[in-house]
Amino acid sequence: MRALVIKSTGLWYEVMANQKRLVARLRGKFKLDDKKLTNPLAVGDWVEVTPNEQVNNEWVITKIYDRDNYVVRTSTRKKGHDHLIASNIDQGVLIVTLKRPRTSMGFVDRFLIALESFRIPGVILFNKEDIYSTKELNKFDELKGVYQKIGYTVALCHFEEGVSENVRSLFENKTSLLSGHSGAGKSTLINQLIPEASQEVNEVSDFANKGVHTTTFAELFYLDDKSAIIDTPGIKELGLSDIEEDELSHYFPEMRNYLGQCKFHNCLHTNEPGCVVRDAIGKDISELRYQSYLSILKNQDERK
Known part of the structure; x- marks a missing residue:
């Protein structure tokens, strides 16, 4: 039956189905858009569960339904992997x-x-x-x-x-x-x-x-x-996953408004001529947010 994941301990999950809390484990391996994940399942996921015929009061997760959205960060424990924070x-x-x-x-x-x-x-x-x-x-x-x-x-x-x-x-x-x-x-x-x-x-x-x-x-x-x-557990650092240098500005709403208006289509808004984003600093774009953008851009470059 269909159930909602309401708690994740890494190995076991608590799910809610028909207003009842059930204990379940994951059967098999699941992937998320070919990402390397430390956890293929997160709180907020809708799943299909079936009774474990060999163990009383235990259920097995056999399917993860498509997600409307999800939030991930880079794993602090496993290089090259992401950690799924929450879904839906x-x-x-x-x-x-x-x-x-x-x-x-x-x-x-x-x-x-x-x-x-x-x-x-x-x-x-x-x-x-x-x-x-x-x-x-x-x-x-x-x-x-x-x-x-x-x-x-x-x-x-x-x-x-x-x-x-x-x-x-x-x-x-x-x-x-x-x-x-x-x-x-x-x-x-x-x-x-x-x-x-x-x-x-x-x-x-x-x-x-x-x-x-x-x-x-x-x-x-x-x-x-x-x-x-x-x-969610307190986070010290939040590493961003799979964001290319020339895509980073797309995730800043105030910069996204200027998408496609710079002289160069691959403008990183750092020191290129004809950059409308830099022209907007102090007007539609705050200096604080622009400096944050540069810091994240530098960090993304260093990760490469």
């Missing part, structure tokens, strides 16, 4: 903190690029408003202006004090992928939205100013019959 999502929600721990804007942009490959809407929630100085609040206002202008939803939050109705409504009638560094507040947000989830929350280390991993495996939590959140 309606939006990606990134929890960002300006300190304790600080989220680099390069990480933010990489997350948004991972969404852009399937035109998945992105939401950026800046958590820990209560500990920000005036300087940091001004920085938030600046970043909010940059990202809202190019189509992303941005909000300032303090999850420990609760979740506003405006933020809560962002999750209604959607399956949302939740991501961010360890210690940014993913588990706190889930506990506010779904108290029965009882996600473990640890303090940020004073020594390293970094979060402690509390989520070990990806897992889907239901807010109601039509809304769900896929929680």
